[in-house]
Amino acid sequence: MHKILVTRSSMPDITEYVDEISSLFESHWITNAGEKHEELTDRLRDYLGVRALSLTVNGHMALEIALSLLDLKKGGEIITTPFTFVSTTHAIVRSGFTPVFCDIREEDCCMDPDKIEEKITENTVAIMPVHVYGNMCDVKRIGEIGKKHGLKVIYDAAHTFGVKLLYEGEWRGSGSFGDLSCFSFHATKVFNTIEGGAVCCRNEEEARMVTELRDFGIADEETVKYISPNAKMNEFSAAMGLCNLRHVDAEIEKRKKVNDLYRERLSDIKGVRLISERQDQKSNYAYFPVFIDKDEYGEDRDRLFSRLGEKGIGARKYFYPMVTKLDCYRDSYDSSETPVAGRMADSVMTIPMYADLSPEDVDKITEIIRNRE
Ligand SMILES: *Cc1c(COP(=O)(O)O)cnc(C)c1O
DSSP states (O other), X not given: OOXXXXXXXXXXXXXXXXXXXXXXXXXOOOSSSOHHHHHHHHHHHHHHTOSEEEEESSHHHHHHHHHHHTTOOTTOEEEEOSSSOHXXXXXXXXXXXXXXXXXXXXXXXSBOGGGTGGGOOTTEEEXXXXXXXXXXXXXXXHHHHHHHHTOEEEEEOTTOTTOEEEETTEEEEGGGSSSEEEEEOOTTSSSOOSSOEEEEESSHHXXXXXXXXXXXXXXXXXXXXXXXXXXXXXXHHHHHHHHHHHHHHHHHHHHHHHHHHXXXXXXXXXXEEOOOOOTTEEOOOOOEEEEEOHHHHSSOHHHHHHHHHHTTBOOBOTTOSXXXXXXXXXXXXXXGGOHHHHHHHXXXXXXXXXXXXXXXXXXXXHHHHHSOO
16 A cells, blocks of 8 residues: 655755765764854854754754743743643743643634733743744734733744744744744754754844753853753754755745645535635645534544545644643643633644645545545
């Protein structure tokens, strides 16, 4: 059986990568802010349209380091979303803060700005929203709320590499919003360094602090300023990033073709809801989520998921279960406080999405979805 996985990592031609890493075999400098690392930092700053950034070993550590950078009161509450990858919540809890879960909007699964203020207490120290599936949060309203209440805003931007938002008449990179924005360059993301991530900052001074924080808190050979872990990116990952960055626009263009074909094939199927496309946003087509209304569709999400699986098609229930229903969190948080997130998690499934997914495969997948049993 011809199997189709839910995603497929972007990789350069082997000769391009070998070429890129060959100098490392001469220098023997393979980590600790080497030549590839420095070049990737510069390139990404330009590509993402941010003032400053520092690379990390993965997206999760980018979140933890962002939280340690801002000098927030320990034990404070951070308003976040339960509709995310568990990393966002883990970063908050592992850093000694208390997550407070705000519900999401049905139209794009991002944090609902109308529901943030009711969650603010005297213990609130920050807001950590997530741009979900490549769709940007309402950064304007969230920014205003943060400002009004003196709260820092840290975005989990793991899904929005290369996304641009039309903001006050200007196209701006997704990493340029909030006090800090964190990316993941994991193998399954639109842009990868195998494992990797970055914290985007407002200025070079902050980026330098991130650089110290991701390196045991070391400022120079004789000065250790912070009690911090090791979260550096190595040269082989940075080299992979340099190669992948050369092709990422072409990859996004190919993803757009897959996206357009999916939309054409799925738009008239009753009970299958898609997230609407926005005019004020250039998407990266990171994921293709479908939401199954079991009454209208005649089958529930889990049934469709199994049917796809039986035919060799790997879909993913992403994000399901929602974070507050996971074993490690369900005794501490009340899932009934975020009913929209609960409903979306119970009906969502992301279907295969990657640059080289063929039109024939899209047809095969959409035919299975169209022909209920
Ligand atoms: C991938 C992802 C992360 C974690 O990134 P890693 O690079 O895997 O550590 C965090 N948040 C979200 C929303 C993600 O999708």
